[in-house]
Amino acid sequence: MPACCAEAGEGYAAFYDGGARNNGTPFAVAGAGAVLYKDGLLVSSATHPLPAVRTNNVAEYEGLTAALGLLQNLPQQPHCSARIIGDSEVVTRHMELTAQPQEHLRPYFMRARQRQAQLLPRFSLTYQHVRRQDNAIADALSNDAMDEAHR
DSSP, rough: OOGGOOOOTTTTEEEEEEEEEETTSOOEEEEEEEEEETTTTHHHEEEEEEEEEOOHHHHHHHHHHHHHHHHHHHHOHHHHOOOOOEEOOOHHHHHHTOOOOOOHHHHHHHHHHHHOOOOOOOEEEEEEEEOOGHHHHHHHHHHHHHHHHOO
């Protein structure tokens, strides 16, 4: 379990990652993974092979969308907090509105913002950037998804 979500009473922590091998080439394969914890305990996870995705940043957005989807799929409950945690500083800065996405990333950014808006009545969301080693489980899930996309 990641150390940054190990404390009881912290609410939800949704980790995400996405990656692309042979980034930017016609031979690229990509995948995304997400894992959701509540008070340090595993709730659910997801992997998404992305055979048509060609760049790492797009795959990161797909991972973010998967993490938000895990929260969206939870049963209705009182308003609570959720941290969205990933190792993509680019995506984190976009979602915190401290940087603007490049044109080719705007559709993925807008989809993530729409999913975020659907969650806001139920959750207080915060975004957190971590180092890759602090995102090991979501990273492993995205690698599993890339392996599946490659088959």
